[in-house]
Amino acid sequence: MEGNVSQSGFNPSATESWKTLKNAAAKMSAFGIADAMTDERVSRYQAQCAGIYLDFSKNRIDDAALAGLFGLLNDSPFASLRAAMFDGEAINNTEQRAVLHTALRASNAELGARGLAAEAQQIAEQKQHIKTLSEKIRAGQWLGATGKPITDIVNMGIGGSDLGPKLASEALKEFAQPGLRCHFVANVDGELIRSTLTDLNPETTVVIVASKTFTTQETLLNANTAAAWFTERLGLAQPFSSPHFIGVTAAPDTAIELGFLPEQLLQFWDWVGGRYSMWSSIGLSIAISIGFERFEAMLDGAREMDQHFLTAPLEQNMPVILALLGIWYRNFLGAPSLAVIPYCERLEQFPFYLQQLDMESNGKGVNREGAKLDYQTGPVVWGLTGTNGQHSFFQLLHQGDHVVPVDFIGLIRDSLSLPEHHKVLQANMLAQSAALMSGKKASSAEPYRNYPGNRPSNTLLLDELTPKSFGALVALYEHKVFVQGAVWNINSFDQWGVELGKGIAKDLLSGDANLDASSRSLIGKMGW
């Protein structure tokens, strides 16, 4: 692909590959996954990396359709865009920003070779800051205003400044330090912060205000409410300048203006997107929660996935395979959503995390050149842990009218579980994917017992849930989303769609909103 990779003018729906795929999809109504299932298919329709095994044999797809998808990928600016991302080019074209979350987990040598030595230096400094701070807090050496060690951390942030840290702390909670608890306050709902603070002792509490912009309404209001609590309870005149507040931001000047101490500010940069920021200083609460060495192991797992993404042949490249299957269902087989079902309660937050990662990245209606799209982009991502989901919405997955591709995520070993429980849990996962695929015919007298089957799924098996495999799992989905954005020729790294509502909320609160009759009536009901 010649010229500016961030504005390639690529239109996937105008390619020959797209036509080939349309034809392949038309023939798919006769394709039965269960009929196609052989040992040979299983041995070819799999990939692995960093302690994660992917079986994608239970999909409504054959070699011809797969070849068509790889053809589409090769027509697209994917390869040049991938190189441009890792090299730090400004591929976020609407904001003219580089997209360098991969640099946060790369080695200095790799970054140097890419001409990113300055970034490597900045990253190393901030990592050192994360290490020092997290170790001090964990060792009981960070003291509150009255000289007591810290027992409670409250991460105050929303979206990317909340979801990644919350997911990681929960997924890896086995490493939590006894006597040190991490809380997450994202929503501006006053009940949440009130009930969170009620249980805490201000003398031994540190609030991490995590916000890339340091202008986010919810986070700032929560931070101010927490500051007032410290003032009231400890008599602190300037709580933001006390040991009870640490800031994490890409806008340090704004935080300093609010009273944060420069030495209690951790930084990251505009080349780290909010939803890609858990690897940066935004991960401070993760490092406090699981320890800095394990935070680094998480980065190592992500780096291993990065290397796989960069170097594995496309036919064995896990993010590429997941992305192409997603495109197949979205654009050619008419599936509007993707269900993600982890069979591990510690991954309960994973579907929520993925919702922002995928939908804020790829929920777009214009291409990189600003032209309206004539094809669909990111799916609705949703899910819940198994087996809970089985007793909720699986009815629809088995007998409903929708095609819902499912990503099952299981663990081969789980030392935290009980052997019998682990086996029952994973057996349920295997049973569900088998049942969705095979279905079961019922007699005409009992049509409600009919399971149509032929319902697709991927199964991802982690050897076990460790900081490393967890890091690799998250990076896998990051790159999947990237590949889809490249093929759809959209900018996966901006989020203009969230701005309009933010603006109206501000206007509404200041009494400046010029709203429709329904909204005016609802405002009236609020008594404002």
Ligand SMILES: O=P(O)(O)OC[C@H]1O[C@](O)(CO)[C@@H](O)[C@@H]1O
């Ligand atoms: O970290 P910040 O700047 O407070 O933003 C929080 C979140 O808000 C968003 O901008 C969307 O409103 C996300 O992209 C971001 O992760």
